[in-house]
Amino acid sequence: MAEADAETEQDKDTGGAGDGGGESTFTVIVAAVANLGIALAKAVAGVISGSSAMLSEAAHSVADTVTEVLLLTALKRSEKPADEEHPLGYGPERYIWAMLAAVATFVGGAVFSLYDGIHTLVAGEELGDPLVSYIVLALAFLLEGYSLRTGVRQARGEAERFGASVGLYLRHTPDTAVKAVVMEDSAALVGLVLAAGGLLGGQLTGSGVWDGAASLCIGVLLLYVAWVLGRSNAQLLIGRPLPRAMREGIRDELLGVPHVEAVLELITLVQGPREALVAAKVDFRDVSTAAEIEWACEQAEARLREVFPAVSRVYLDPTPGYAQRRAEGLNPWP
Template sequence: MAAVTEPAQSESVGTVVVAGAANLAIAFAKLVAGLTSGSAAMLSEAAHSFADTVTEVFLYVALRRGSRPADEEHPFGYGKESWVWAFIAALFTFVGGAGFSIYHGIDTIIEGEESGPYLASYIVLAVSFLAEGASFLKARRQVRTESSRWNVSTRRFLRLTPDTTVKAVYFEDSAALIGLVLAAAGLGLAEITGNALWDGLASILIGLLLLVVAAVLAKSNVTLLVGRAVPPRLHDQIAEDIASIGVVTAVPTLFTMQIGPDDILVAAKVDFADDAPGSEIEKASDEAERRLRARYPEIRYVFLDPTRGGSEDSAGL
């Protein structure tokens, strides 16, 4: 999966802002309902929403910091900084949301706290579901638009996209909707049975859900920070484009790296025809760079190294 374009990045900012505003509004409502009812699940949902709100702040910073232009100190730009902030956001979800929910759920089961009244909690959960649903639909619309643009499935796009901000919003909103269902189920069972065990169990399940989301997002950002290549299909297309130049006989080695959500670096050893003069090699190199950038606007840097044929493709892609 290649990087995102400028319009897509602007849409990512909008997606993050909408998600943050929704989370902040419903976090306070959940907190009031949780304190009033004493429900562990509601307090966990409040912690979940507050954690998501802070996460959206980190993601907004990631988009802004990562989009700064290249300078002398950072000749390849600041794209990777966006993944640093996104990784911090994932860690905050782990500590602030998952940790509190699991701890409070266990404490409720052990202490056997009673919860109620329930009506206010149900109303807050219903309103929260509508707000989270609106945020999720916006994120899903962006994901579907981008996956259609690259002619890949939504699942593949989410797995490979370097735009981890929209990926984070999509996963967090999905987890939020599931968490609301779990909280409602925990409250309902606690009300029916009069046993706080169900309320505490719902809180633990919400925490485990957040734990999974945080782990997935953290892994995605770490992979990109280490220096991830483009997907095999795109790698092969780039190699074919270079090899299609008239005086090019082979592309024995091709390296690619995602150096930002909207930046790709391409470096290749190229075997030119033995009888090709230097001027033709220069023209071919310029033509290869022009073709790549025309087809894939995300490719910002292209480095071609003339070499003898027979080298092994050490990219291994």
């Protein structure tokens, strides 16, 4: 019950939105710089040690670096103000770039890791000195941990602000930049442990099977991350409505406006963090004057913006309630 209340409180403010501002940009930059350095170190260690798991981890970090560059592009592009050619703004553009980031994780990380793992299991590998790899893995763990700490700190701050748990916030937020950083850095830490396990197994047994199996596990892990991020962005690109609790609250607010008799149809659309559209067909009292209806529309928009800050655009269509009267078995004509 407490979690449901927390979700409702979060929905009331943003519908699950994050800040979408400078803090997200800083989080992504930290992750990008960390992953670029880690990728180079892993690649060198993989060549020296001959470890397929290390090479898979290098591909993983390269994919993460590309992902962060695409997310930075998404943040920058989506901040452009609305213009004549794009009257609703550029908010949804962030989801296009974020979708490309998910594809980069799939192609650059998962496919390479799976291929390298299968190749190692089939053809075998000659293991070199794993010492360099262990050192690189330890350093990478520290850097990835710092990057994850930055992302989790932002997510926790936003979650506390809306009275929700971190997990609930990450599941519902349309701020895919923070969600991607947290998921990818978490997967990176798990991947580092898998790579270390593959190295240790190969060192103890002299068999490359452990290393190949670790590479396959890293590939499966990246497939999962790419699938979750891709699905989230696809939902937002197709058009995700505001959460049910928020939709019900919007309907109640509209019904509380003087001269409003019924909300015949309500459509909501998430367009970005802190940006949502509301459109509704509203049945006004038949005796209301044109001026009263105009004033009621203005009052309704003001109430929605005050109660739900995420609502940035409100469009109300005065519509006679003929269909509703027919459905209730009443005379459709006033």
